[in-house]
Structure formats: C-alpha cells, structure tokens
Amino acid sequence: MEGWIDLSILDQVIGLVDADLWHIVGWNPSYVQFSLVFIFMMSLMWVIRPIIEWLIVKQWALTLSYSATALLVFSFLQLVDRYAMVQNESSLPSQFWPICLLAISGYGAIHLLFVASIKVWQRMTKRTKRRAA
Secondary structure (H helix, E strand, O other): OOOOOOOHHHHHHHHHHHHHHHHHHOOOOOHHHHHHHHHHHHHHHHHHHHHHOOOOOOHHHHHHHHHHHHHHHHHHHHHHHHOOOOEEEOOOOHHHHHHHHHHHHHHHHHHHHHHHHHHHHHHHHHHHHHOOO
C-alpha cells in the first residue's frame, strides 16, 4: 500500500503548522491553522456540492454536501495526525484538533447563515415587488 501512495506531501502539510515558523513572521500559528482548515473545507464544499446535487433531490443537497465535505476534511486531518505520530507521541501542536474542529464547524455556521440570508433577501424582494405591482 505504501508503494501506491506517496505520503511525503504530508511533511509539507505538517510544516505549515510549525509554530516557530509563524512566530518568525509574527503571526499566531493557531490563526494560520484555522485559516488553512477553513479554506480546505470551503474548497472541498465547492467540489462536492455539485456531485451531491446531481445524485440526490434538491432539499437534502446542502445537508448532505456539508456532511460529506466535513467527513472528507476530518479523514484528511486524521491522516495528517496519524502520519505525524512518532511512536506514541504526535509532533503536531496540542491545539491541532480543537482548532480544526472549530474551523469545520465555523465554516458550516457561516455557510448556513449566508444561505439563509440570501433566501430571506429573495423573499423580501418578492414581497416588495408584489406590493409595488
């Protein structure tokens, strides 16, 4: 199995959450990690949503596409975490999982608020057009 998949790319991913690197630049590593997971979640949602919409009825598309995306992100982060294990100790920072889970749930909340606000705006504009006519 190791011959099929080259896991050396995970060394670069783990290097992105190196606290010493981000302290040199002057950024808080927690913010960088949150941003990376948030962007990863957003990009996967952009890819998975059309596939889910094609497969199922429109009413369940948002819920299932977010769930599938969250599972994929969680699986990838689990792979990074397992790859970073050195014997029984992880080389990742201790706040790795809380920040990742916060980014995943934060994306879901922001996406839900955005979609809901668009629907409310559309309903309000339809009402004002009806009243004007």
